[in-house]
Amino acid sequence: xxxxxxxxxxxxxxxxxxxxxxxxxxxxxxxxxxxxxxxxxxxxxxxxxxxxxxxxxxxxxxxxxxxxxxxxxxxxxxxxxxxxxxxxxxxxxxxxxxxxxxxxxxxxxxxxxxxxxxxxxxxxxxxxxxxxxxxxxxxxxxxxxxxxxxxxxxxxxxxxxxxxxxxxxxxxxxxxxxxxxxxxxxxxxxxxxxxxxxxxxxxxxxxxxxxxxxxxxxxxxxxxxxxxxxxxxxxxxxxxxxxxxxxxxxxxxxxxxxxxxxxxxxxxxxxxxxxxxxxxxxxxxxxxxxxxxxxxxxxxxxxxxxxxxxxxxxxxxxxxxxxxxxxxxxxxxxxxxxxxxxxxxxxxxxxxxxxxxxxxxxxxxxxxxxxxxxxxxxxxxxxxxxxxxxxxxxxxx
Amino acid sequence: xxxxxxxxxxxxxxxxxxxxxxxxxxxxxxxxxxxxxxxxxxxxxxxxxxxxxxxxxxxxxxxxxxxxxxxxxxxxxxxxxxxxxxxxxxxxxxxxxxxxxxxxxxxxxxxxxxxxxxxxxxxxxxxxxxxxxxxxxxxxxxxxxxxxxxxxxxxxxxxxxxxxxxxxxxxxxxxxxxxxxxxxxxxxxxxxxxxxxxxxxxxxxxxxxxxxxxxxxxxxxxxxxxxxxxxxxxxxxxxxxxxxxxxxxxxxxxxxxxxxxxxxxxxxxxxxxxxxxxxxxxxxxxxxxxxxxxxxxxxxxxxxxxxxxxxxxxxxxxxxxxxxxxxxxxxxxxxxxxxxxxxxxxxxxxxxxxxxxxxxxxxxxxxxxxxxxxxxxxxxxxxxxxxxxxxxxxxxx
Numbered sequence: 203x204x205x206x207x208x209x210x211x212x213x214x215x216x217x218x219x220x221x222x223x224x225x226x227x228x229x230x231x232x233x234x235x236x237x238x239x240x241x242x243x244x245x246x247x248x249x250x251x252x253x254x255x256x257x258x259x260x261x262x263x264x265x266x267x268x269x270x271x272x273x274x275x276x277x278x279x280x281x282x283x284x285x286x287x288x289x290x291x292x293x294x295x296x297x298x299x300x301x302x303x304x305x306x307x308x309x310x311x312x313x314x315x316x317x318x319x320x321x322x323x324x325x326x327x328x329x330x331x332x333x334x335x336x337x338x339x340x341x342x343x344x345x346x347x348x349x350x351x352x353x354x355x356x357x358x359x360x361x362x363x364x365x366x367x368x369x370x371x372x373x374x375x376x377x378x379x380x381x382x383x384x385x386x387x388x389x390x391x392x393x394x395x396x397x398x399x400x401x402x403x404x405x406x407x408x409x410x411x412x413x414x415x416x417x418x419x420x421x422x423x424x425x426x427x428x429x430x431x432x433x434x435x436x437x438x439x440x441x442x443x444x445x446x447x448x449x450x451x452x453x454x455x456x457x458x459x460x461x462x463x464x465x466x467x468x469x470x471x472x473x474x475x476x477x478x479x480x481x482x483x484x485x486x487x488x489x490x491x492x493x494x495x496x497x498x499x500x501x502x503x504x505x506x507x508x509x510x511x512x513x514x515x516x517x518x519x520x521x522x523x524x525x526x527x528x529x530x531x532x533x534x535x536x537x538x539x540x541x542x543x544x545x546x547x548x549x550x551x552x553x554x555x556x557x558x559x560x561x562x563x564x565x566x567x568x569x570x571x572x573x574x575x576x577x578x579x580x581x582x583x584x585x586x587x588x589x590x591x592x593x594x595x596x597x598x599x
Numbered sequence: 600x601x602x603x604x605x606x607x608x609x610x611x612x613x614x615x616x617x618x619x620x621x622x623x624x625x626x627x628x629x630x631x632x633x634x635x636x637x638x639x640x641x642x643x644x645x646x647x648x649x650x651x652x653x654x655x656x657x658x659x660x661x662x663x664x665x666x667x668x669x670x671x672x673x674x675x676x677x678x679x680x681x682x683x684x685x686x687x688x689x690x691x692x693x694x695x696x697x698x699x700x701x702x703x704x705x706x707x708x709x710x711x712x713x714x715x716x717x718x719x720x721x722x723x724x725x726x727x728x729x730x731x732x733x734x735x736x737x738x739x740x741x742x743x744x745x746x747x748x749x750x751x752x753x754x755x756x757x758x759x760x761x762x763x764x765x766x767x768x769x770x771x772x773x774x775x776x777x778x779x780x781x782x783x784x785x786x787x788x789x790x791x792x793x794x795x796x797x798x799x800x801x802x803x804x805x806x807x808x809x810x811x812x813x814x815x816x817x818x819x820x821x822x823x824x825x826x827x828x829x830x831x832x833x834x835x836x837x838x839x840x841x842x843x844x845x846x847x848x849x850x851x852x853x854x855x856x857x858x859x860x861x862x863x864x865x866x867x868x869x870x871x872x873x874x875x876x877x878x879x880x881x882x883x884x885x886x887x888x889x890x891x892x893x894x895x896x897x898x899x900x901x902x903x904x905x906x907x908x909x910x911x912x913x914x915x916x917x918x919x920x921x922x923x924x925x926x927x928x929x930x931x932x933x934x935x936x937x938x939x940x941x942x943x944x945x946x947x948x949x950x951x952x953x954x955x956x957x958x959x960x961x962x963x964x965x966x967x968x969x970x971x972x973x974x975x976x977x978x979x980x981x982x983x984x985x986x987x988x989x990x991x992x993x994x995x996x
Binding site: 214216219221223226227229230234235238239242243246247248250251252253254259285286287288289292296300312315316317319320321323324325327328329330331337409411417418419420421422435436437438439440441442444448449450451452453454465466467468469470471472473475543548550552553 | 611613616618620623624626627631632635636639640643644645647648649650651656682683684685686689693697709712713714716717718720721722724725726727728734806808814815816817818819832833834835836837838839841845846847848849850851862863864865866867868869870872940945947949950
């Protein structure tokens with residue numbers, strides 16, 4: 203059994219705060235500050251350029267990829283860390299389109315994170331090869347799958363509602379029609395057990411600053427199915443993906459396997475923080491995590507609906523169709539999220555009316571979830587959100 | 600007058616080390632460790648998601664861009680920090696090619712860093728629009744400029760020899776022929792005074808982990824000429840370059856000006872280190888820096904040639920044609936660089952026979968340069984490089 207008391211002790215959370223926004227940015231793992239300090243002082247400071255070999259910076263993107271691979275169900279050597287999620291989406295899509303040159307449609311849904319759609323539009327605009335991005339409702343993906351589609355590109359968990367696609371079923375159906383599949387695991391990795399390798403998808407990408415707690419701007423990751431990776435032509439063919447970067451060859455020769463998905467120099471300081479963050483996952487059973495996560499979500503839904511019936515559940519009621527977040531719709535949602543923050547409960551808001559709450563057993567307890575529901579109900583029922591200080595709009599993340 | 604005693608005190612260098620490889624990776628600025636620790640503990644740890652606004656993470660790529668802009672001669676609001684240099688090269692080239700759609704040749708030279716050439720090949724391979732990358736000798740660039748060239752893409756300072764292109768003259772000649780110009784400033788930014796804005800080039804890119812001392816994997820930067828930037832279609836159209844990222848619009852609308860060159864979530868921890876590193880440049884006059892840099896290079900050339908005539912100068916003898924590094928050719932160069940490191944003098948090696956030494960007045964003194972020349976001469980003249988422990992090859996960076 204996973205000991206969540208032990209994992210909770212591994213995170214720093216400000217006094218009095220109940221943090222239900224780890225689906226946007228995970229909190230600080232206590233070990234990360236010391237790890238980064240040591241990396242800077244003992245490695246950068248003392249080893250200087252030799253740190254690339256002596257301190258192992260060069261292969262750190264691979265090692266971190268393998269650590270993430272354990273959490274998402276992929277074999278060693280199939281995941282590479284680096285860049286940002288948007289860049290990894292671009293890499294995957296550029297490769298996927300070349301695998302299906304006779305088809306021109308990229309299918310996605312409007313629950314995909316907008317940046318994924320933007321990156322697809324940017325790539326399509328560059329290619330000028332007649333590709334089209336088609337965006338449907340999440341519920342319509344299944345029926346839209348046909349053999350005119352080149353690539354299916356989805357975020358498994360809808361960032362708005364927490365609605366979860368059935369990865370195995372959709373992948374199987376799409377692949378039977380010759381469609382190449384890309385999964386974005388931004389709201390999946392570290393949220394529940396995954397079997398990305400087993401589902402057979404060609405590509406998966408994700409970020410590490412949400413449920414994996416790698417810190418603001420932590421690098422992203424990309425998975426390529428091992429039997430395909432050596433056929434992938436990297437569109438972003440940077441020198442660290444070269445077969446022999448230190449030959450300084452004028453021509454590009456892709457590295458073996460997942461090495462070719464590297465681009466430029468990896469962010470060594472960010473990687474030290476991410477490495478410390480991944481320590482919290484040692485000893486965590488992903489089945490236990492899912493059970494605990496569902497429990498937290500169910501407590502929240504039950505308590506909020508009991509105490510505050512005016513709110514409208516936007517997430518699927520069926521836990522099997524939901525990631526590790528719960529969204530409630532409320533016309534005064536923006537001000538309510540501000541009022542919650544003023545009382546130490548951090549969630550976030552997505553226009554037009556969604557209040558989002560992420561549930562992460564690694565550092566959130568059932569008691570905290572109950573308290574958060576009480577505070578939310580009090581704000582809504584007392585109309586505390588009407589106070590003028592809560593209505594001011596800014597850039598909400 | 601710039602006080603280089605003061606700047607030298609701002610860097611940590613290991614006891615007994617003379618570091619002549621800051622052209623690969625700058626040393627640790629003493630302030631960086633504390634700055635990063637504070638960012639992690641006080642911002643990430645305490646502000647959590649609200650750090651994007653409260654701690655100013657969101658606009659940090661712009662602020663850092665402006666700080667770099669002062670060093671490279673560009674106006675405020677024209678430089679954006681983020682991603683890696685390879686990604687920034689790709690962004691610039693993708694945009695540049697669209698500005699010159701009737702031409703198909705990308706001209707570069709074999710002194711350009713290989714990753715720039717690889718990224719160009721990757722982009723051309725994706726576009727399938729008949730583009731060709733033509734790579735000539737650095738000396739041949741000038742005569743190869745003709746009106747069939749779409750984009751001229753050069754690294755100003757040759758990473759092998761330190762040979763410097765005349766940025767103003769080449770830009771003017773190329774632009775008179777309708778060629779779009781991209782300068783890679785990897786070995787220029789922080790190495791000497793630049794007038795990137797004044798030369799009129801459309802694009803410039805660079806990294807911050809060499810002469811700017813931002814740390815391993817520090818983010819890159821991109822400059823776009825202000826009168827053009829609003830016409831640039833971003834190929835890497837990530838959400839943080841969107842006009843209104845928090846509208847979560849399904850369609851991409853590029854942000855105003857340089858904002859559109861943002862892609863994904865910026866590396867906040869790396870940016871804290873870079874910000875501390877840039878503090879060392881406050882009060883540094885770039886003219887003084889150049890004078891001091893030339894002085895260090897001249898001392899090294901003079902002493903090495905005097906003490907050790909068997910080495911062959913590969914860098915231009917004319918300081919005006921040289922960046923802030925000096926290269927000597929030597930058939931036993933690899934082993935000699937290892938032998939130097941064993942005696943505390945850090946340079947680096949580039950195949951087949953180049954020993955490179957970077958000179959950075961911010962933390963290198965004339966006395967250190969003289970001592971380094973003595974050690975080098977002793978190793979060469981005594982054939983100390985023949986010791987078996989110095990001949991073993993590994994990945995040298």
